[in-house]
Amino acid sequence: MPKMIFVNLPVADLKKSMAFYAAIGFVNNPHFTDDTAACMVWSETIHVMLLTHAKWRTFTARPIPDAGASEVMLALSLDDRAAVDAMNDTAAANGGTADINPVQEHGFMYGRDLTDPDGHVWEAFWMDPAVIPAD
Incomplete structure (x- = not known):
């Protein structure tokens, strides 16, 4: 397993x-x-x-954190920049909040942060696999 x-x-x-x-x-x-x-x-x-x-x-x-608090940011890898943008747009259109932090633009990596309706923080990101060092 x-x-x-x-x-x-x-x-x-x-x-x-x-x-x-x-x-x-x-x-x-x-x-x-x-x-x-x-x-x-x-x-x-x-x-x-x-x-x-x-x-x-x-x-x-333990108490449930207030929606404005941040205890953890969970990151999800996506296929490309367009998918990152689409997830943020979709989050905002469905009860979440897009771009709660500045957009992360590093050339080889691109990320945008969002929250769900309860304020849980997610980062949608894309990274160019060509820049990952080979073993």
């Missing part, structure tokens, strides 16, 4: 969050979805678990 990551995020409105993540390219896995949680799949190895606040509290007593 490949190593996988499951990012768990508390969300205020599960249906709204599911619609947001579907709009930016995630696919719902109904086997791990109910009225309290939804599994949204980015790739075979990257999944996001959207958890209602009540469900979140069954895992930890």
Whole structure:
């Protein structure tokens, strides 16, 4: 079995969050979805678990951060600059916020940051594979 990551995020409105993540390219896995949680799949190895606040509290007593706080920024690689721009535009059109930080333009790498409806920070980025050193 490949190593996988499951990012768990508390969300205020599960249906709204599911619609947001579907709009930016995630696919719902109904086997791990109910009225309290939804599994949204980015790739075979990257999944996001959207958890209602009540469900979140069954895992930890730590407080849910305010929507304006940043604890982590999650980065997703995309195929090209146009896909980065499209994800940011789609996020803004579906309840998120685009460009919460300055655009990252480094020539070989391009990134734009967005938030979901709950303020979770994501970076959509593209990097030119030709600049990655060969082993």
